[in-house]
Amino acid sequence: METVAVIDFETTGLSPDWGDRPTEIAVVLLSGGKILDRFQSLMNPGRRIPYYVTQLTGISDEMVASAPPVETVIRQAVRFVGNRPIVAHNAAFDRKFWRSELRRLSLPGDDRSFACTMLLARRVYPESPNHKLGTLAQWLHLPSAGRAHRAMADAETAGYLLHRIRTDISRTYKIRNVDHELLARAQCTPRSSLGRVFCGC
DNA sequence: TGCCAGGCCCTCTTTAGGGCCTT
Numbered sequence: 001m002e003t004v005a006v007i008d009f010e011t012t013g014l015s016p017d018w019g020d021r022p023t024e025i026a027v028v029l030l031s032g033g034k035i036l037d038r039f040q041s042l043m044n045p046g047r048r049i050p051y052y053v054t055q056l057t058g059i060s061d062e063m064v065a066s067a068p069p070v071e072t073v074i075r076q077a078v079r080f081v082g083n084r085p086i087v088a089h090n091a092a093f094d095r096k097f098w099r100s101e102l103r104r105l106s107l108p109g110d111d112r113s114f115a116c117t118m119l120l121a122r123r124v125y126p127e128s129p130n131h132k133l134g135t136l137a138q139w140l141h142l143p144s145a146g147r148a149h150r151a152m153a154d155a156e157t158a159g160y161l162l163h164r165i166r167t168d169i170s171r172t173y174k175i176r177n178v179d180h181e182l183l184a185r186a187q188c189t190p191r192s193s194l195g196r197v198f199c200g201c
Numbered sequence: 202t203g204c205c206a207g208g209c210c211c212t213c214t215t216t217a218g219g220g221c222c223t224t
Contacts, residue, residue, distance in 0.1 A: 008223095010224065013204085014207085014223070015206040015207080015224095017207095018205050019205095048203085050203055050204075051203090053204090056224065057224070088223090089223075090221090091208095091223095093207085093208090093222075093223035096208090097224095118209090118223085130222090131221075131222075132222065132223090133222090149224080
């Protein structure tokens with residue numbers, strides 16, 4: 001089964017266009033539902049972290065003061081991810097920070113597509129109370145990964161969610177190997193045609 | 202104590218509007 005890189009950013013806010021920067025990144029390499037390797041680092045965003053974000057994530061100005069700068073960590077993360085497909089929960093959010101930081105560094109790969117576990121979960125589990133990562137983890141009884149809203153815990157949980165989605169799709173549509181290409185296609189496919197997408201492959 | 206944006210999806214829709222989700 002293809003190895004994918006599941007990414008999660010903690011940041012100073014919602015938008016790099018407003019000057020927000022990452023404060024932490026975690027990447028897990030996932031294959032067949034097993035975590036093969038992990039990368040995690042706090043980083044110094046060069047700006048203050050709003051109080052409400054610290055309340056949410058537990059990441060404070062004091063914690064990132066001695067951390068390496070964003071540029072250093074992003075270069076390490078890019079090397080760790082390599083050419084593997086990238087997955088995230090609400091991938092549009094992580095993708096825009098990934099792109100923003102790669103462009104700052106003039107690194108290639110800022111146009112890479114991300115597969116999104118939230119969009120997949122909306123289609124596969126429409127009956128879930130909502131499609132927040134924490135709710136899905138609880139609702140599906142996924143393994144506990146630690147404190148929510150920290151990068152490694154959320155990346156691991158998104159990895160477990162991805163594996164569960166693959167397993168349920170395989171069972172529902174009698175497909176043995178649900179690879180990343182199918183997930184990527186599902187990302188752009190209306191829920192009503194999900195069955196046709198997988199049965200058609 | 203900075204409460205910001207944007208892509209996706211649904212519907213009381215499509216020449217639009219609003220909710221969800223991420224920090």
